Amino acid sequence: DGGITQSPxxxxxxxxxxxxxxxxxxxxxxxxxWYRQDPGQxxxxxxxxxxxxxxxxxxxxxxxxxxxxxxxxxxxxVTSAQKNxxxxxxxxxxxxxxxxxxxxxxxxxxxx
Amino acid sequence: GDSVxxxxxxxxxxxxxxxxxxxTYTATGYPSLFWYVQYxxxxxxxLLKATKADDKGSNKGFEATYRKETTSFHLEKGSVQVSDxxxxxxxxxxxxxxxxxxxxxxxxxxxx
Numbered sequence: 377d378g379g380i381t382q383s384p385x386x387x388x389x390x391x392x393x394x395x396x397x398x399x400x401x402x403x404x405x406x407x408x409x410w411y412r413q414d415p416g417q418x419x420x421x422x423x424x425x426x427x428x429x430x431x432x433x434x435x436x437x438x439x440x441x442x443x444x445x446x447x448x449x450x451x452x453x454v455t456s457a458q459k460n461x462x463x464x465x466x467x468x469x470x471x472x473x474x475x476x477x478x479x480x481x482x483x484x485x486x487x488x
Numbered sequence: 489g490d491s492v493x494x495x496x497x498x499x500x501x502x503x504x505x506x507x508x509x510x511x512t513y514t515a516t517g518y519p520s521l522f523w524y525v526q527y528x529x530x531x532x533x534x535l536l537k538a539t540k541a542d543d544k545g546s547n548k549g550f551e552a553t554y555r556k557e558t559t560s561f562h563l564e565k566g567s568v569q570v571s572d573x574x575x576x577x578x579x580x581x582x583x584x585x586x587x588x589x590x591x592x593x594x595x596x597x598x599x600x
Contacts, residue, residue, distance in 0.1 A: 382531075408587075418577070418592040419532075466531050473581045473588060474520040474539065481532035 378403045382480035387422045388488045389454065389461060396485045397466035406471065408450040412436060413464040413482075422465075425450055445481050449454070454485060462487050494578045494591035501598050509563040509577035509594045510551075516581055519580040521545075521554055521561040526575045527591070529533040535563075535576070568598045 423435030439458025
């Protein structure tokens with residue numbers, strides 16, 4: 377079955393450490409997205425990519441970085457510059473935005 | 489700019505009650521409208537969508553009609569079940585531009 381796989385499901389980060397969240401899709405979708413979800417704040421766009429080797433900042437890109445070397449993969453790195461990284465991170469993909477997104481099951485990141 | 493406003497929760501209903509979750513939008517032109525559902529600890533799943541005025545999206549007993557005249561896309565279900573307990577997100581996107589706009593989510597709890 378086609379879908380989006382996010383890993384790990386739970387991730388713990390120490391202060392000052394960079395961590396990378398994995399997102400892989402086998403839907404052959406061109407566009408991929410990263411969102412952050414905090415309680416009561418809905419979803420906020422971090423980065424998005426419409427084609428391989430190209431990506432754009434979203435509304436809250438500071439402290440995050442991404443790469444898009446393959447169509448199937450869009451990893452997100454949470455750097456030490458992100459001062460409040462504890463959140464639920466969602467990856468999504470879409471063939472054409474007006475058809476809607478397919479979401480992964482999310483990664484919950486906690487700073488310890 | 490474009491935006492989505494949905495009723496604040498939490499909403500608590502008894503099993504078999506009628507559900508309405510209000511969603512209104514602000515947008516130019518004719519956006520596509522969506523309802524997503526998020527079960528605890530999981531990603532978002534597309535519930536239904538409508539791409540033009542007067543379209544009715546439906547799935548799993550849920551319905552929503554795209555009302556251009558009132559800029560609304562209210563979610564309804566005639567008889568809710570305990571398994572419908574989740575957070576529901578209204579969203580819109582345009583065929584141009586790069587943004588997908590989500591509401592802040594409405595938490596629904598159905599009690600037996």
